[in-house]
Amino acid sequence: MGTRANPRKDERERQIKEAALHLFSEKGFHDTTIQEIAEEAGLGKGTIYWYWDSKEDLAFSLVEDMLGAFLTLLREAESWDLPFLEKLGYLVHRAARLYEEKKDHCRLLWKFRADRHYIFNPDYVKKVTSYYREIRKSLASVIGKGVEEGVIECDDPHYLALVVLGIAEGLELEWLENEGFDLEEALQLVLGNLFSGLSRESSREHDSRKGRR
Amino acid sequence: MGTRANPRKDERERQIKEAALHLFSEKGFHDTTIQEIAEEAGLGKGTIYWYWDSKEDLAFSLVEDMLGAFLTLLREAESWDLPFLEKLGYLVHRAARLYEEKKDHCRLLWKFRADRHYIFNPDYVKKVTSYYREIRKSLASVIGKGVEEGVIECDDPHYLALVVLGIAEGLELEWLENEGFDLEEALQLVLGNLFSGLSRESSREHDSRKGRR
């Protein structure tokens, strides 16, 4: 029994996601109502439930869009054939560009991040957590190659990945909250100095801080 | 109408704040109910409204406790009579200790931060924003003294303060989310390399990144 294809499916999903992204990123999960999303999309409330199972479900698809894009970039970076420091610089450039392109997604992730456990049910939380873990692993692998190359000294690339992601997130926050803040410039400044510190310290005999745990 | 002082006032406020801190920091603002706070404090729901005007009001007093403590530390630091790099190192030490002591406050601030505009009414938001502004100003002043001392080169201490706070917040997040992450060590590593980069670059002739906007 040939079920009819829905010719408007893509357009509807786009409409709804666009409206949801706009509202969630501005007001957070709890203060955005399905009613508002429907209104902004120019559709009836019930229509949203035709395409998604729940408010949670809709929200998650937006989270996944961003985390997936970022993870994809990192995976790509793992295979770039560049000297470590250049690779890192280019990665920062690409990441900053991605953030710029998906600024609303960034805002949304930020709003959801703190209490993702109380927005999402355990299954979704597991998925989100797994994205973050994969992101850390991928970055750790990039850093690990830098260690192999002998460019930096670091006993625990996974720890350093954590630090780098922390820096990135903190600066991302400043970028979101301060008009005119140049995210890429700040990242290059801080990470540049961090890694040049880690490489210099490995040639001199220095104190004990070498990105170990 | 000689109003009697309420001998239980302090104890009650402590009980309620303690319960609220615990619940807000764990579940965020929206998913914590007044009922739950009252239960955990071992009091009736109405009693909370004897001591505070609203849920918002109670939440704000906890935010203020932390922001106030941090700002006080920074103001103190402004008056320490130490060479810049030592002052900064000690400040990081003290800040890390404060965070450790008030870890639940940190969690709470973090949960509230993203959507403070939708938790608090405009008056409270103004107060919170003003705390953050004062914190930036105070840190910028500390950094400014480092510039005056000639220890670092930096065209815009206010911008650098933003970057440093971003780093601190990002690493704070990793610390909150990763058991065993040593916040002070990470901060010293990253800020140490950042500032030693900024001082080295000012003695050599280097490229254009010098913590300017």
Add this chain to the structure above:
DNA sequence: GAAAATCGACCGACCATCCGGTCAAAATAA
């Protein structure tokens, strides 16, 4: 090719529930 039958996208009134805040009354202290 026109009428009839079927389908499925869409709608929005409605329901069940939740929760911040109120208040009258009870308990306690002075």
Add this chain to the structure above:
DNA sequence: TTATTTTGACCGGATGGTCGGTCGATTTTC
């Protein structure tokens, strides 16, 4: 007794999700 403190039943507003129904488009039938 009077003033203060505490309580929790109750109120009203809000909202996520449901579901019966509509209607235009597609398919079938003649």
